[in-house]
Amino acid sequence: xxxxxxxxxxxxxxxxxxxxxxxxxxxxxxxxxxxxxxxxxxxxxxxxxxxxxxxxxxxxxxxxxxxxxxxxxxxxxxxxxxxxxxxxxxxxxxxxxxxxxxxxxxxxxxx
Numbered sequence: 497x498x499x500x501x502x503x504x505x506x507x508x509x510x511x512x513x514x515x516x517x518x519x520x521x522x523x524x525x526x527x528x529x530x531x532x533x534x535x536x537x538x539x540x541x542x543x544x545x546x547x548x549x550x551x552x553x554x555x556x557x558x559x560x561x562x563x564x565x566x567x568x569x570x571x572x573x574x575x576x577x578x579x580x581x582x583x584x585x586x587x588x589x590x591x592x593x594x595x596x597x598x599x600x601x602x603x604x605x606x607x
Contacts, residue, residue, distance in 0.1 A: 498554065503562040506554070511574070514550045517581040518543055524589060530596055542588050546581055553577045 499505035521542040525535050557573045559565070567573065 498558055500558060500562050504558075506558050506561065508554065512550075512554070514546060514577070514581065517546055517578070517585065520582075521546060521585055521588065524585070525592065528592070528596065534596075538588075538592055542585070545584055545588070549580055549584060550577060553580070 497505050497507050522539055525538045525542065528535075530538075553573055553576065560567070560573075568576070
């Protein structure tokens with residue numbers, strides 16, 4: 497439970513932790529080619545970025561419920577987190593592909 501002193505609180509449930517997006521990123525990197533340390537470095541970078549996005553989301557949500565801010569476009573915070581997190585993952589995939597030289601994204605449409 498997180499609470500602003502004298503304000504409302506939020507409870508961090510298991511589905512708020514972000515295990516789904518974390519595991520998606522880990523699975524992508526693990527399934528691709530590359531040296532162990534390179535993969536480890538990419539996994540750590542991705543997990544830290546996704547963790548940071550989640551911390552920002554939880555912080556903004558806590559502020560929003562205490563200040564009475566509406567959710568943008570009426571979309572709940574879980575959906576916003578998914579949109580931002582998967583966008584970040586696709587950017588990371590593009591960077592991983594560009595740095596690895598696999599050119600997975602360039603070959604995706606070719607037979």
